[in-house]
Amino acid sequence: MIVEGEPRLRAPLPAPDLPEGRWLATLPSPLAFARAAGNAVSAQTMAASVLAPQIEAYASAGCALVVLSDPFLAREGGVEEGLAAIGELPSGVPLALQLPFGDAAPLLEALADAPVSAIGVDFYSTSLDAIEDGYPKEIVAGVVDSRSSAMEDPEEIAGFVEALSQRHPAGIAVSVNGDLQFVPETIAREKLARLGRASVALKEGALA
C-alpha cells in the first residue's frame, strides 16, 4: 500500500442487508492497516480517520460485533501501539481482536486489558496451554483451520471446546482461525457445516 496524504474514509462501506443484531463485520485492525502501509501512516490515524467512521456506520446499521483482524501482531509485535489505536475506536458496538495464523501465547497477558470484549485465538497456531485459568476476555476460538483441507471432526471440536471451558475464560465462541479464501469453496462450505454441527453439539451437551 502506498500512502499519499492523510488517509480518511471518503464514504463508509455499505452494510449488508441482514437482520439487525444478527451480523458481524470483519475489518483490518488499525495496526494491521499501518503495517500493511509500511508504517507510512500511524495506527492511531487509521483508527481515528478511517476505521472509527466505518464502525459507527456499521453500528447504525445493526452490526452486532466488529472483528478487528490483525495478522501482524503475533509475528511482529506492537501490542502497545495496537491497543492504543483500538482505544480510539467507538464503543457503540462490541469489538473483538482476532489474531489469525499466529501464536497468541506471548500476547494474551497484555491483551487481557485490551479495549475489546473478545480475543480471537488461532488454536492451530496456539497451544491450549496458553489460556490461563480465568482469562478475563471472551475467547473466539479458531477451531476450524482455514489453511488446511483436512476436515475437522465436530466431536473433536466439541471436545476441545469443553477442554477450553475447563480453563474458565470469560466466554467462548467458536469460529474459523482465519479467512476461508485459502481453501477451495467446496471445502470451505463443508468446514463451516462441521463448525455448525460442533456448535449444536456443544449447545445440546455439557456447555448448554
Add this chain to the structure above:
Amino acid sequence: MSTVRFVTREIGSLGKPSWRVKSFAGRPLEAADIEEAERWGRRLEVADYEQLLELLRSAPFGAAELATIDDWAARYALRLLERAGLDVVYDGEQRRTEMYDHVAAFARGFEQRGTVRSFDNKYYTKAAVVEPPTVEGPQDVEELRFVQEHTDREVKVPLTGAYTMVDWSYDEHYAHEGALGASAERRYEARRGFVTDVAENVIRPNVEGLVEAGAHWVQIDEPAATTKPDEVPLVVHGFNAAFSGVEGVEKKSMHICFSDYSALWPAVLELEDCFELQLEFANRDSRELGTRDEDRPGYADTLRLFREHGYPGVGLGVLDIHSDFVEPAELVRDRILYAVEALGGPERIQVNPDCGLRTRSWDVVYDKLANMVEGTRLAEEELNRAHAAPAVG
C-alpha cells in the same frame, strides 16, 4: 586482479508460446499462432523450424505429435536464451505446468483439492499430502537430456525445493492428528517430518537421476523460504536432505524471490555446499541510473546482509520480471557496479533476472535478456578498464 567476467543466466521459466499451449489444450490453432512460430523461428534461427510449421498445420494432434511440439517449444526457448547471449541456459521449463503442480502431479501421496488464489488474481491447483510422498524414479532426466543434446552452453537444472512443496500443500497426513491446540514443538516436528520426506523421497531421487545423466548444476527454487521466518531452518534442512549422499553435483544453488531476506540469516549459513543464493533485487529498485546507495534502494539492504553475515556468492537479480519495462543496459551496468562496490569486489557475483520470466511476452523477454547481457559486458569493461588504468603517483 584477473579479468572480470560475470556469468549470465536465466532463473527458470519462460512463457509458453500460444501454439504449444493451444495444441496441448486441444484448442484449434489460428493463423496468428503459426505466424508466431514462424516469426520466432526466423528471428532465433531455429534450425528446420519449417518442420514445426508444417506440423502445426496438420492438426489435430495425437500423442506423438504433441511430444514433438513439446520438443519444439523446448528448442525455441533454448534458442531464445542462447541468442540473447546467456552463458547458462535451460529450456524455460516448457514441459512443466508450473513449479508446484509439476512435482505434486508426478509424486505419489498428493491429491488435488481444487484451485486457490496464489497472489493477485492468479490461482493454482493446490494438493494435499495424504500419505508419505514418494516417486517411482527421477522425474526430469529426459527433459535434461534433450537440453544437453540441443545446446553447447552450460546447463543449470531448476527444481522446486522441498520446503516450498510443503508450504504450498495442504497437510492431511503429518499434522492432521491432534493438530487442534497442539504445542508449537509438535507442529514444528510435523512440518519437519513432511519436509524430510519430500526432500529424501521426492527431490533426492530426481537429483540422483539428473546427476547420473550428467547434470552438474542444480538450482533449488524456494519462493516460500521466508513465509514463516521461524521455519527457515526447515528450508535449510530440506536443501541439505535433498542432496545428502548424492555425489557428483558440482554446483548447488538456491533461488529465493520476493521475500524478507533478513529472515534468511543466520540459518542460511548452514546450507551445505550451496555456492550461491540467487535473489531478487530489481523489483525493489529504482529505474534511475547511478551507483550511490540512494540510486540503488533495491540492493543496499540485502547486499549489506551478504557483507555483514557472509555468504559465498550472490546471483544478482538485475531484471524486474513483474514489469514490461525493458531495463536499459546502462541500468543493468549500474546495478552490477553497485553490487561490486557493496561486496568489495566482483568475485562473488553472477548475473540473472530476479526470477523466471513466464509472465512476460517473448518480445519483452528477449529485449530484457539482451540488455542484461549487454549491461553485464558494460560493467565488465568499466571494471577491467579501472583495473588496467595505471596508478597516478
